[in-house]
Ligand SMILES: Nc1ncnc2c1ncn2[C@@H]1O[C@H](COP(=O)(O)OP(=O)(O)O)[C@@H](O)[C@H]1O
């Protein structure tokens with residue numbers, strides 16, 4: 001069996017994806033698989049045709065790697081792939097759709113407003129009735145905290161919106177939830193556990209995510225058992241609401257009264273050996289190689305159905 005690790009891509013998360021892809025490639029090699037590394041640039045179609053892989057291990061973040069694009073292409077080509085399908089991937093990548101699905105399922109989300117590029121002025125004019133400060137502004141379709149910022153007043157909000165609109169035509173403006181941030185790892189339809197992420201300053205932005213030492217990771221989170229169980233259940237519920245498969249990471253914020261709010265589900269979470277899903281999986285006895293093998297096996301099982 002030939003496994004193709006597909007990483008890189010053309011999104012703003014390319015570098016991060018290449019790091020994850022290399023780690024997964026090495027793990028599969030050590031596990032004895034016949035494996036090839038495929039950098040998913042615009043020639044991906046042709047490359048896939050030439051490589052004749054039996055299964056794709058997707059480690060693309062953002063853009064068409066995570067939004068159902070590549071998943072659709074692989075389905076047309078008849079190649080099984082790891083993780084979520086087309087619909088779940090595209091819903092999870094879109095923060096507006098995600099929130100609307102969550103609301104239907106009774107999954108708590110921070111109060112939010114979707115702002116379209118051509119509606120900025122009307123939005124800013126009616127501001128006082130819809131949003132309180134501070135608020136968080138983010139592009140509807142990005143990851144890795146790219147384009148995300150916190151606005152403390154109307155002027156900052158304007159600047160934040162301009163920043164978010166660099167990445168697309170819709171922005172989400174939502175209530176800033178002050179409290180703790182806990183991410184839940186899900187694998188094969190089961191919540192594995194969680195990690196508290198504690199950025200040393202500000203919020204969990206791009207720099208805090210990818211610079212060593214800027215964030216403290218507490219594993220498992222230091223919260224009481226019943227709250228931990230509740231968050232694991234909520235993480236799994238969010239994963240299922242979107243119809244996700246394989247390994248995912250669900251971002252949750254807890255306010256000061258321990259009320260949880262789900263931010264998003266990451267369908268292709270970081271997969272370097274020190275990324276969060278691998279760290280969480282360790283709590284349940286999966287070392288990095290075992291996690292990689294499990295994600296691959298879940299894809300093969302799914303394909304047999
Ligand atoms: N409503 C919020 N309240 C407080 N912090 C937030 C909120 N939304 C986002 N953040 C911070 O921004 C980070 C990135 O937001 P998230 O919605 O997960 O987008 P991304 O897809 O870029 O990871 C979160 O990990 C968190 O630190």
Ligand SMILES: [Mg+2]
Pocket residue numbers: 144145251263264
């Ligand atoms: Mg996130």
